[in-house]
Amino acid sequence: xxxxxxxxxxxxxxxxxxxxxxxxxxxxxxxxxxxxxxxxxxxxxxxxxxxxxxxxxxxxxxxxxxxxxxxxxxxxxxxxxxxxxxxxxxxxxxxxxxxxxxxxxxxxxxxxxxxxxxxxxxxxxxxxxxxxxxxxxxxxxxxxxxxxxxxxxxxxxxxxxxxxxxxxxxxxxxxxxxxxxxxxxxxxxxxxxxxxxxxxxxxxxxxxxxxxxxxxxxxxxxxxxxxxxxxxxxxxxxxxxxxxxxxxxxxxxxxxxxxxxxxxxxxxxxxxxxxxxxxxxxxxxxxxxxxxxxxxxxxxxxxxxxxxxxxxxxxxxxxxxxxxxxxxxxxxxxxxxxxxxxxxxxxxxxxxxxxxxxxxxxxxxxxxxxxxxxxxxxxxxxxxxxxx
Numbered sequence: 001x002x003x004x005x006x007x008x009x010x011x012x013x014x015x016x017x018x019x020x021x022x023x024x025x026x027x028x029x030x031x032x033x034x035x036x037x038x039x040x041x042x043x044x045x046x047x048x049x050x051x052x053x054x055x056x057x058x059x060x061x062x063x064x065x066x067x068x069x070x071x072x073x074x075x076x077x078x079x080x081x082x083x084x085x086x087x088x089x090x091x092x093x094x095x096x097x098x099x100x101x102x103x104x105x106x107x108x109x110x111x112x113x114x115x116x117x118x119x120x121x122x123x124x125x126x127x128x129x130x131x132x133x134x135x136x137x138x139x140x141x142x143x144x145x146x147x148x149x150x151x152x153x154x155x156x157x158x159x160x161x162x163x164x165x166x167x168x169x170x171x172x173x174x175x176x177x178x179x180x181x182x183x184x185x186x187x188x189x190x191x192x193x194x195x196x197x198x199x200x201x202x203x204x205x206x207x208x209x210x211x212x213x214x215x216x217x218x219x220x221x222x223x224x225x226x227x228x229x230x231x232x233x234x235x236x237x238x239x240x241x242x243x244x245x246x247x248x249x250x251x252x253x254x255x256x257x258x259x260x261x262x263x264x265x266x267x268x269x270x271x272x273x274x275x276x277x278x279x280x281x282x283x284x285x286x287x288x289x290x291x292x293x294x295x296x297x298x299x300x301x302x303x304x305x306x307x308x309x310x311x312x313x314x315x316x317x318x319x320x321x322x323x324x325x326x327x328x329x330x331x332x333x334x335x336x337x338x339x340x341x342x343x344x345x346x347x348x349x350x351x352x353x354x355x356x357x358x359x360x361x362x363x364x365x366x367x368x369x370x371x372x373x374x375x376x377x378x379x380x381x382x383x384x385x386x387x388x
Contacts, residue, residue, distance in 0.1 A: 050281065052108035055087040062248065064269075066174055067303050069111035070301045072271065072296040079288050084109070099168070102274050104273055104386075112175055113272040115164075116205050124164050127365050128177060129150035129265030130347060131209040132342035133325075133375035137308070140177035140266040141301035143368040145294070148174055152364055155357035158330040160364070163357065165270070172272035176300030178242045179308035180263030181208070184255040185238035186231055191328060193335040200225050202239040210346055212240070214339035224249055231255075240264050243315075244308035254313050262325040262336055271297075340377035361386070 032383045054073055056065045065088060073084040087093070089145040091246060096117035098110035116120035116129075128140055146198075148161050155163065165172045183190065183201070190196060201217040203209045204224060212219040220236050224245070230236045231254045239251065270291055278286065312322060325333060344362065351358035363384045366376055370388050379388045 008111060016368065017180065020206075032260070033318050041217070049081045050285070051083045051085060052277075053087070053092070053106075054109040054111050055091075055093045055098070055101070055107040056111050057090045057093060057098065057114060058112075059089040059365055063244075063304055063307065064112050068175055068271070068296055068300045071299070072111065072292060075296065076289055076290045077168060080285050082285060082289075085282060098142070098272070099170075102170070102272065102277075105277075108273055108277050111273045113170075113172065113270045115269050116267070121168070122164055123351055124160065124358065124361050125268070125270075126205070126207050126347070127361060128268040129181075129205060130344050130362070131211060131265060131377055132180075132263045132369055133377065135180060135263050135266065135369065135372075135373060135374035137177050137266065137304040138298075138303040139369070139372040139374050140268065141174065141297060143175060143365070143372045143374070144147075144174045144268050145297065146368045146371075147361075148172075150230055150368075152363065154360040165272075166275075169275050170270075171275050171278040172270040173290075174297055175269055176297055176304050178267040179244050179304055180260075181240050181242050181265050181267070182258050182260060182262075183238065183240060184243070184251075184258040186254055187256045188237055189257055190259065191332055193332060196335075199238065200236045202230065202241075204240060205267075205388060207265060207343070207347060208240050211339060211343040214342045214346070215336065216339075227251070228254070242267075242304075242308060244304060244311050246311055246315070247307075252318070255315070256320050257327070258320070258322050259336075260322050260324050262312045285287045307343075337378045339344050341379040341383070344377065344380050345383060 056069050058065055059064050062294055078083055095114055099114040099118055101107045102110055115125040128144055141330055151159055154160055196216040199217050201212050203212050203219040203221045209219045209221060224241060228249055232303050325336060348358045348362050366380060366384055366386060
C-alpha cells in the first residue's frame with residue numbers, strides 16, 4: 001500500500017490522522033456498550049446481537065476503505081445481526097496503532113491493519129513487495145490468500161499464518177493487493193543504467209529502499225501524501241507507486257514516464273480482529289464473516305485492477321508514456337532483472353540473520369506467484385532451488 005495518509009495537494013484533505021483523547025475514547029467505549037446492550041434487548045435479549053467498532057487509519061475514498069471496509073461491513077450487516085460503528089482516517093486509531101488498539105479493545109476490527117507500519121512485528125508480510133514480472137492485483141491477492149491458507153510448515157511446525165498472525169492472537173484475512181508498484185518520473189526517460197545513478201526517487205517502505213539502492217537510485221523515503229510537493233519542487237524526480245493510486249494524490253498531473261510490466265512489488269495487508277473477539281461470535285456469525293471477507297477481498301482486487309487500467313488510459317490521453325520493460329535496451333532490462341533478484345536475496349538473508357524463516361516463506365511465495373501466472377526475476381528460482 002502504502003498510500004496511508006491524505007493527499008498533500010489542496011484537492012484532498014491534508015489533515016494528519018488524529019488520535020482521540022483518552023477520555024473521549026472511554027466515553028465512546030461506554031456508548032458502544034450501551035448500544036450493544038440495547039440491540040441485544042431489542043432482539044429478545046440474545047447473546048448473538050453484537051455491535052463492533054471497525055476502524056481505518058486511511059480515508060474513506062481509498063480503495064481499502066470505501067472499496068473494502070465499507071463493502072465488507074455492509075454485507076455482514078445485511079446477513080447478520082452484527083452492527084458496525086465505523087471510524088475513518090485515523091479518527092479513532094492512527095496508522096501503525098491497529099495491533100495495540102485491537103489488543104487493548106479500543107477497536108474490534110482493524111480495516112485495514114497495515115502490517116508494514118508495525119515495524120518488526122510482521123516481518124514476513126512484506127513478501128508481496130518483492131519484485132515480480134507481469135503480475136496484477138488479482139494474481140497477487142489469490143497468491144497471498146493461498147499463502148495464508150497454506151498448511152505448509154515454514155518453521156518449527158508453524159505455517160505462515162501461524163507465524164505472522166496466530167502467534168499474535170489474531171484472526172485475519174488478506175485485502176485486495178495493490179496493483180504493481182511502478183517506476184515513474186516527471187518526464188525523465190530511464191533507458192540506461194547510468195540514468196538511474198543518483199536520481200532522486202521516492203520510496204515508501206524499507207523494501208522499496210532496498211530495490212532502489214540496488215537499481216542505483218538515490219532513495220528518498222516519505223509518505224505518498226508528501227510527494228506531490230516534493231515532485232512539484234523537484235526535490236524528487238520520480239516515485240514508486242501503483243498507477244491506479246496516482247489519483248488519490250493528484251500525481252496524474254505530474255507523472256509523465258513509467259516503466260511497466262515489472263512490479264516493484266505489491267502492497268498487501270490485513271482485515272483483522274483478535275481471536276478472543278472472534279471466539280465471542282456465534283458459529284453462524286463466524287461462517288458469514290469468513291465467507292464475506294474472502295468474497296470482498298477478491299472483488300476488491302478486481303476493482304483495484306480496473307482503477308489501474310482506467311488511470312493508465314486517462315493519463316495516456318494526456319500525454320503520459322508507459323514503456324514495457326521489454327521495450328527497454330537489453331542492458332537496462334538486465335540491470336533491472338539483476339537488481340530485482342538481488343532484492344529477493346537481500347530480503348531473505350537479512351531476515352534469516354534475524355532468525356525469521358524468510359527462505360522457506362519466499363520459496364512457498366515464489367511457487368504461488370508462478371502458479372497464478374506471474375513471473376519471477378531471472379535467478380530467483382535458481383537461488384531458491386526451484387524447478388519452475
